[in-house]
Amino acid sequence: MSQLLSDLRVIEVSAFIAAPLGGMTLAQLGADVIRIDPIGGNIDYRRWPVSDANGTSLYWTALNKGKRSVTLALDTQQGREIAQAIITASGENAGILLSNLPASGWMGYDALSAKRDDLIMLRLTGNPDGSAAVDYTVNCASGFPMATGRGGEPVNHVLPAWDVAAGLYLATGLLAAERHRRRTGKGQEVTVALADVMLATVGNLGYFADVRVNGAVRQPIGNDLYGAYGHDFPTKEGRRAMAVAISNRQWRALGKATGLADKLAMIGPLMGVDMDDEGGRFQARDAISAVLAPWFAARTLAEVEAAFAGSGVLWGPYRDFGQLVAEDPRCTTANPLFREIDQPGVGPLLVPGSPLSFPALGERADHRPAPTLGQDTDAVLGDLLGLSSAEIGRLHDEKVVG
Amino acid sequence: MSQLLSDLRVIEVSAFIAAPLGGMTLAQLGADVIRIDPIGGNIDYRRWPVSDANGTSLYWTALNKGKRSVTLALDTQQGREIAQAIITASGENAGILLSNLPASGWMGYDALSAKRDDLIMLRLTGNPDGSAAVDYTVNCASGFPMATGRGGEPVNHVLPAWDVAAGLYLATGLLAAERHRRRTGKGQEVTVALADVMLATVGNLGYFADVRVNGAVRQPIGNDLYGAYGHDFPTKEGRRAMAVAISNRQWRALGKATGLADKLAMIGPLMGVDMDDEGGRFQARDAISAVLAPWFAARTLAEVEAAFAGSGVLWGPYRDFGQLVAEDPRCTTANPLFREIDQPGVGPLLVPGSPLSFPALGERADHRPAPTLGQDTDAVLGDLLGLSSAEIGRLHDEKVVG
Numbered sequence: 001m002s003q004l005l006s007d008l009r010v011i012e013v014s015a016f017i018a019a020p021l022g023g024m025t026l027a028q029l030g031a032d033v034i035r036i037d038p039i040g041g042n043i044d045y046r047r048w049p050v051s052d053a054n055g056t057s058l059y060w061t062a063l064n065k066g067k068r069s070v071t072l073a074l075d076t077q078q079g080r081e082i083a084q085a086i087i088t089a090s091g092e093n094a095g096i097l098l099s100n101l102p103a104s105g106w107m108g109y110d111a112l113s114a115k116r117d118d119l120i121m122l123r124l125t126g127n128p129d130g131s132a133a134v135d136y137t138v139n140c141a142s143g144f145p146m147a148t149g150r151g152g153e154p155v156n157h158v159l160p161a162w163d164v165a166a167g168l169y170l171a172t173g174l175l176a177a178e179r180h181r182r183r184t185g186k187g188q189e190v191t192v193a194l195a196d197v198m199l200a201t202v203g204n205l206g207y208f209a210d211v212r213v214n215g216a217v218r219q220p221i222g223n224d225l226y227g228a229y230g231h232d233f234p235t236k237e238g239r240r241a242m243a244v245a246i247s248n249r250q251w252r253a254l255g256k257a258t259g260l261a262d263k264l265a266m267i268g269p270l271m272g273v274d275m276d277d278e279g280g281r282f283q284a285r286d287a288i289s290a291v292l293a294p295w296f297a298a299r300t301l302a303e304v305e306a307a308f309a310g311s312g313v314l315w316g317p318y319r320d321f322g323q324l325v326a327e328d329p330r331c332t333t334a335n336p337l338f339r340e341i342d343q344p345g346v347g348p349l350l351v352p353g354s355p356l357s358f359p360a361l362g363e364r365a366d367h368r369p370a371p372t373l374g375q376d377t378d379a380v381l382g383d384l385l386g387l388s389s390a391e392i393g394r395l396h397d398e399k400v401v402g
Numbered sequence: 403m404s405q406l407l408s409d410l411r412v413i414e415v416s417a418f419i420a421a422p423l424g425g426m427t428l429a430q431l432g433a434d435v436i437r438i439d440p441i442g443g444n445i446d447y448r449r450w451p452v453s454d455a456n457g458t459s460l461y462w463t464a465l466n467k468g469k470r471s472v473t474l475a476l477d478t479q480q481g482r483e484i485a486q487a488i489i490t491a492s493g494e495n496a497g498i499l500l501s502n503l504p505a506s507g508w509m510g511y512d513a514l515s516a517k518r519d520d521l522i523m524l525r526l527t528g529n530p531d532g533s534a535a536v537d538y539t540v541n542c543a544s545g546f547p548m549a550t551g552r553g554g555e556p557v558n559h560v561l562p563a564w565d566v567a568a569g570l571y572l573a574t575g576l577l578a579a580e581r582h583r584r585r586t587g588k589g590q591e592v593t594v595a596l597a598d599v600m601l602a603t604v605g606n607l608g609y610f611a612d613v614r615v616n617g618a619v620r621q622p623i624g625n626d627l628y629g630a631y632g633h634d635f636p637t638k639e640g641r642r643a644m645a646v647a648i649s650n651r652q653w654r655a656l657g658k659a660t661g662l663a664d665k666l667a668m669i670g671p672l673m674g675v676d677m678d679d680e681g682g683r684f685q686a687r688d689a690i691s692a693v694l695a696p697w698f699a700a701r702t703l704a705e706v707e708a709a710f711a712g713s714g715v716l717w718g719p720y721r722d723f724g725q726l727v728a729e730d731p732r733c734t735t736a737n738p739l740f741r742e743i744d745q746p747g748v749g750p751l752l753v754p755g756s757p758l759s760f761p762a763l764g765e766r767a768d769h770r771p772a773p774t775l776g777q778d779t780d781a782v783l784g785d786l787l788g789l790s791s792a793e794i795g796r797l798h799d800e801k802v803v804g
Contacts, residue, residue, distance in 0.1 A: 004582050021606060025571075029578050043649055048629025048681055049612040049620075058611035059629075065606075128737050136632050137718035140644040141730060145625070146722035148560045149551055154634065154642060154720050156625040158550045161563040164603060166757075168570030169427075173758040175577035176431050180406050182584075188762035195732055196739045200754035201566060203740075204423060204467075207723045208733075209460035209751055210451040217724035218451075223547070223558040227450025227461075230538050232556065240556060242542040247445055279450055316539035318556050320548035321609045322619035328543060330597055331610075335530050337598045338605075349611055352602035355568075356575040360590035 004358060005031040009094040010174065011087045012036070012067065013107060015044040017135070017160055018124050018194065019100035020063040021167030026174065027066035028354035028366045033098075034068045034380055036083050038075070039402035041373050042101075056345035061370040065351060070381075071374035071402030078400045080106040082385070088116035089384045095187065096178065098170060100124035109189040118187035120177045122170050128193040135160040138198045143207060143218070151220040166197045224285055228278040231289045232318065233296035240318040241296060241304050248276055253312035258295045264288065325350075339367035374402040406760060407433040411496040412576065413489045414438070414469065415509060417446040419537070419562055420526050420596065421502035422465040423569030428576065429468035430756035430768045435500075436470045436782055438485050440477070441804035443775050444503075458747035463772040467753060472783075473776035473804030480802045482508040484787070490518035491786045497589065498580065500572060502526035511591040520589035522579045524572050530595040537562040540600045545609060545620070553622040568599045626687055630680040633691045634720065635698035642720040643698060643706050648680055655714035660697045666690065727752075741769035776804040 008031040012023040020035070027033040037045070047059045070086065073079035084106060087097050095116050097107075103123050105111065113119045126133030139145065139162060145154035173190045181187055202208060210216045223232040223242070229251065230244040245251040255261030265275065267287045273280035281288065296304060301317055308315055317327075324331055333340055333350070336357065343349045353367045381387045381401065395401040410433040414425040422437070429435040439447070449461045472488065475481035486508060489499050497518050499509075505525050507513065515521045528535030541547065541564060547556035575592045583589055604610060612618045625634040625644070631653065632646035647653040657663030667677065669689045675682035683690065698706060703719055710717055719729075726733055735742060735752070738759065745751045755769045783789045783803065797803040 004578055007585075017607075024606065025574060046681075048684065049608050049616065049618065050681075051611075052616045052618075058608040058615060062606050062608040062611060128732060128739065132714075132716055133718070134646060134648065134716060136627055136644055136646050137716055140634065140642070140718045140720045141726060142561075143721060143723035143726045144559070144561045145720060149557050154625065155551050155557055156634070156644075157546070157559045157561060157563070158620075158622075158628075159544075159546045159559060159563055159603070160607070161559070161561055161566070164563070165566050165570060168567060168574060169758055172427060172570060172573045172577060175574065175581065176406055176758070177760070179577065179581065183409075186762070188760055191759045191761065192757050193739075196737070196754075196757040196759075199733055199737070199739060200757040201561070202723070202726065203752070203754040204426065204464050205419075205562070206451050206460035206464040208727060208753075209453075209464060209745075209748060211724050211727045212751060213460060213748055214451065214454045216451065216454075217722050218560075220560075223556065225538055226560075232542065232558070240542070242538055242558075244536060244538050246536065279448075279452075282450065312534075314534055314536060314539055316535070316542045318542045318547060319545060320619050321545035321604070322613050324543060324545045324604065325610060325613045330530060331601055335598070335601070337530065337595075337601060343611075346611060346615055349614060350605070351610075352598075352605040355594050355598040355602040356571055356578075357593045357598075358579070358590055359593065360588070 003030050004361060005029045007093045008032065008096075008178070009034070009091060010096045010098055013083070013097065013099045013101055015042045015101060016047070017063060017163035018166040019098050019170060021164060022122070022170030022174070023067060023098050024063060024065055025168065025171040025354065029356065030366060032068065033066070034070055034086065034376065035064060036070045036072060036086065037373065039071045039073055039374070039399070045373065051346055054345065058346065061343055061346055064370040066366060066368040067371060068376035068380065069371035069373055070377045072377075073400050073402070076400060078398070082381070082400065083107075084112060084115060085385050086380060087112055088119060096120045096122075096174065098122045098174060113187065118181055118185060120174070120181060120187045121189045122174050122177070123189060123191050124166055124170060125191060125193045127195045133194050135163045135194070138162050138195050142198045142202055147218045147220050149220050150222050162194055162198050165201060166192060166194050169197060227282050229281040229285055229288055231285065231292070233289075233293055235296050235299060235301045235304060237300050239301040241301060242316050242318065243292065244314040245281065246278055246314070249312065250314045251281065257308055257311040257313045258292060260291055260295060263291050267291070336364050341367050341369055343369040344372050377401050405432055405763060407431045409495045410434065410498075410580070411436070411493060412498045412500055415485070415499065415501045415503055417444045417503060418449070419465060419565035420568040421500050421572060423566060424524070424572030424576070425469060425500050426465060426467055427570065427573040427756065431758065432768060434470065435468070436472055436488065436778065437466060438472045438474060438488065439775065441473045441475055441776070441801070447775065453748055456747065460748065463745055463748055466772040468768060468770040469773060470778035470782065471773035471775055472779045474779075475802050475804070478802060480800075484783070484802065485509075486514060486517060487787050488782060489514055490521060498522045498524075498576065500524045500576060515589065520583055520587060522576070522583060522589045523591045524576050524579070525591060525593050526568055526572060527593060527595045529597045535596055537565045537596070540564050540597050544600045544604055549620045549622050551622050552624050564596055564600050567603060568594060568596050571599060629684050631683040631687055631690055633687065633694070635691075635695055637698050637701060637703045637706060639702050641703040643703060644718050644720065645694065646716040647683065648716070650678055651714065652716045653683065659710055659713035659715045660694060662693055662697060665693050669693070738766050743769050743771055745771040746774050779803050
C-alpha cells in the first residue's frame, strides 16, 4: 500500500488542519510529501493539545505523520528562493504545491509557474473572495449549530468537520489535477474556499431545497435522527446507547431483539402513521422512544450489547475519548487501521494509517510517525536541489536553513 | 472544468450519503457517473426531506446531481447480468465500481473481476469487520458527542460528518487506484469502513495521544474554541456572533476593533497567563469573554459587522438554514459556486457545483441537476452494451429494465 502513490511528490506549505490533512492523506498512500516550514515551525507548531511532559504538540504530530520536514528562513530572499526551487524541482510527478496559507509574492502561482510552467498548485482560502475564515467562523453561519442540541442556543460541533472535508477535497482535487496534467501536460492553480466546502455540503444534503421548496428551516431535535427513527437511551448504570432503524429490516430487528414488536406495532394506529415507512416512524418517534426506554433503562450497556449481538439491530454505545481508547475493540491493533509506533517527542502511540485499504497491495503498512521539525532539510537540499554538503553547511551557518 | 475528468466512467451502486457524495464529487469534475438502481429506486429514493408538493426527495436529488440514472430489475438474474455488463464494459478509463451497499454474489469483487480483470472497486462498509454501521451509530462512539455542548448529556452532531468524510475518501481512493491502474494495468478492490474514517480522524486530530500521553479526556466547553480564544456572543437584538483569535495578529485586531485592547491587556497579570500565547488566552477565556460581552450586547449584528469590516478580526454570524439562504452573500449566484437551475421534480433551485475551482478551465460550469430515475437506461444499454432498440424494447416488456 505504501507503494500506491510512491512516485508522486507533493510540497506542502501549510498550517493547522485542512492542508496538512490533505497532504497526510496522500503521504499515507505512499506519496513523498515534503512540508516546508519557517525555522522554528509555523503557527500551528505549538497548537494544543500538547504533551504535558515536554510541550510537543500532539495536534501537529498527529496531522503530519508520514511527511518529510524541511525548515527554511522564509523571511529571507534566499530562503524563499530555496523554497521555490524545491517546489518547482524537476520530475514528471513532482511540481505540486499544497497550501492553505496566503499565497502571494514568492509563493503566488504566477511566480512559481514562471519557474515551472506545468506547476500544479492547490490552495485553500477561507472565503471565496480570499478573505480569512476558519472552521469555527464558517460553521456558525452553516445553519448546523442552530439545528443541533435541544434548542434555545446554538451548539457548535467540536469535530472540525469543514477542515476535515476541505482537506479531503484538496486530496481529491490534487489527484484530479495531476491526472489532467498527465493527459495534457498542463498544470494549473486549483482553489477551494473553506466557506464553499460548507456551502456545497449544506446544499448537497438538501437543506437549501428544503428552505426554498418547503419554506422549512430544520429545527433542533436533540439526538434524534431526522426523517427516520433514531434515539439515544440511558442504560441502567447511566451509560447511553444510540439505536437506529432506517430500513424496515432494521426496524423489525429492533422490535424482535427487544421483544417489544407487538407494542411497537400498536403505535401505528395510536399515532395515525404508517409504521412501515421511515417517515411515519420519524413522526411517531416520541411514542416509539417511550416504549423502548424502559427496556434500555433495565439493562446495563453490556446487557444491551449482548441482546443486540447478531440481531441486525443498528446501534452503538456512547463513549468519551477515554472510553473509546479503553473499551472499543476497533480502537486496537486488532484493527489493521492501527499500529503502535514510536512518535519522536511523544513516545509510543497507537496511530491510524489511511482508512483506505488496498488489500491487493498487502497489509496496511504506512504508519510512519510525524517528522521532527527540519529533520529532512539536508536530504532534500541534497537530493532535490543537488547541493553539496559544503553548500548545505554554509546555508546552515548563514541560518538560511534550519 | 467539466472536461477535467471527462474521460473517466464510474458506475455507482449506492444509497444514502457517502458513496453518492463520492460519485457526485467526481461527476462535478466531469466524470461520467452512472448510478444503477433497482426499478422504483433504492432505499434512499424517498428519504426526507421531501418536497411537500409532490414527495420528491430533496435529499436524493441533492446527492445525485450530474449523474446518469439506470434502473434494472436487480432481483432477477437477467437484471444482474446487465448490471455486471455495464460495470465491466470496455474502455481503459472505465471498469470502476463505487458502492456502499453489501457487495457479495453478483456484485462481489470476485464475480466482477472474473469478467474484467482490471476492475477497480471502491467499497464502503460500516465496520472494519464488514458489519453494518451508519453515521449516527459510529458517531456516538467517537467521543465527540460527549465533548459537545455544555455537558450533562451527549450532543450528536447534525451534520453527517463521517458520511461526508467517507464520501471524499472514496473519491480520493478511486483516483489513486485509477492512477495505479494506469501505471501498472492492475485493478483492485479498495475498501473503507465508516468506523475507520471516524477512528482515523479522531487519531489524526490528536485525541488518542491526549488520552495516552496526558491521561486527558476532552470535556465539553460549550461553544468555546479549544486551545485558543473563541467564543459566541449574543448581540443587542438576540442574534449571535462567533469571535475567534488564534494568531497574535488576530488577537490584536480584536482588541483594536472593539477598542478594548487596554482592558484585555490587563487580563494577563489578572489571570497569571501569557496573553501573547494562544494557550494563555485559552486559559483566560472566561475573563476575556467577560470583557468583550458588553461590547457585543450593545450592538446589533449589523453594527458588529460594520465594526469588524476590514479590521482583520476573525468572526462570523450565527445563522439558521433559512437565514443562510436569505442573508449570506456567499449563498447567492454572486458566488461562482452556485447556479440557479431547474431540478426535475423540484423546480428552480440554487445548487452548488464542486467547491474545487479550476480557473484555468474557465468558469465553473458543472451544475447539472440530478437525473430522473432511470432516465438514461436506454442510452446506456445502447451506447455501452451495444443493444439495439428492439432488444432494449424487449427488456422493457420483460420488466428487466426500468
